[in-house]
Amino acid sequence: MGNKVNNIDVVYTPWYNLKKSASMDVGQVGFHNTKMVRTVKVEKRLNEVVNRLNKTKVERKPDLKAAEREAINASERAERKVQLRDKKRREEMDRLEREKQAEVRSYKGLMVAEKMTSNKQVASANKSLQELEDDFM
Template sequence: MVYYFESDVVSPPSLLFMGFDKNENEDLIKWGWPEDVWFHVDKVSSAHVYLRLRPGQTIDDIPSAVLEDAAQLVKANSILGNKMNDVDVVYTMWSNLKKTPGMEVGQVGFYKEKEVLKIRVAKRINDIINRLNKTKTEAHPDFRAEREKRDRLEREDKKKILREHKKKEEEEEKHRKAEAEVRSYNSLMNPENMEKYDDGNDSDDFM
């Protein structure tokens, strides 16, 4: 089971979600999307919360209000973290999550520590948690099927862009050739480049 939330501090709302338990967290780690940002309370057990970025958006583009929503949601879903003030929440792109065979279910590391960002949460803000909980929905998605569909659509979009690019290049080449032909014809018809027939005889009598 996965819980979905909408962060409506932006328009359209941003999508936040988390697994019901460590088994769902494991599936989310395995079948996450390149657009997913992972959040977790630093050095304390907590839920794994994800934010799905929009196409073209980067981790540095996340609005501060959305970032605060995600951090508050992580803190509220940590048994220890929820009771603490001044906790740090770490976040990084899904692609930076590292899973090795010796790790426990739901446990992750990082490929690049320098790509792990951190935000300080001074205290729980109930207004934010209550607002997010009003948007909460549950679902039982097929993680693998959703990821494969996402990848297939991306491939189709790339192929479409390549086709459009090739078509544009062909049209530009056709246009260049047409212009070259016009220039060549105009040059040929230029009086200065035309040869005048002259046999050196002013008479029209060939006999």
């Protein structure tokens, strides 16, 4: 009815300022704070504007529950990904530490040819038996 009448008042307010009680009729609302309400008087109806708005009007009814669920699932997947990455990193660090400890405990480093000397090499170093014993102790 309001879109065919001239000289009407259009009321603007944020949605959170609207108040609806059970005793009110269908379509009737009240306001929590009247200072937030703005009223604009429209003297003459402009058919061109109304027609243009009606042509471009698009009504969508999105499934907000599914979108919200998808957003929650995406955040949970991202969190699990980060946790899995951290777990793999910790396991790799633990594995490297165990390998390092095993290397330290192993006897591989004791019997290396570069560190060994033969009796001939000792004799050719021109050290006396007394000097060798002193070095040993």
